[in-house]
Amino acid sequence: xxxxxxxxxxxxxxxxxxxxxxxxxxxxxxxxxxxxxxxxxxxxxxxxxxxxxxxxxxxxxxxxxxxxxxxxxxxxxxxxxxxxxxxxxxxxxxxxxxxxxx
Numbered sequence: 001x002x003x004x005x006x007x008x009x010x011x012x013x014x015x016x017x018x019x020x021x022x023x024x025x026x027x028x029x030x031x032x033x034x035x036x037x038x039x040x041x042x043x044x045x046x047x048x049x050x051x052x053x054x055x056x057x058x059x060x061x062x063x064x065x066x067x068x069x070x071x072x073x074x075x076x077x078x079x080x081x082x083x084x085x086x087x088x089x090x091x092x093x094x095x096x097x098x099x100x101x102x
Contacts, residue, residue, distance in 0.1 A: 013055040023050060027061070027072065038078040041068055 016024040022035035023042070036043040042050055049065035056062050059072045074081040 013053050013061060015051050015053060018047060018050060025053070025061075025075075027055065032072070032075045034075060039070075039075075041066065 012028055014026045016026050016031065018024075022033055022037075022039070025032045025034065034042060045063075045066055049063065052063060052065050054062045054064065061070045061072065061075075062068070
């Protein structure tokens, strides 16, 4: 009787440490630091939600309990991926006029 071929490595991504400043990930033998300043949606997350990270595709991380998806490039160069909403801002007079039309 022959054994089946081993499957994929299930530990392709692992949280190494969590501090008050952020957390460290190990992804395919490389460490990354995610600061809570650069990645604020992790700041108030519970430890279990941060630890539940997956690597569904090379270079793509997913935290299902937080509904967060990140590309490794955004972790390597967070300044190139600013967390700024660029949607147009309605002025208060525009918002008031729109509410009167309803």
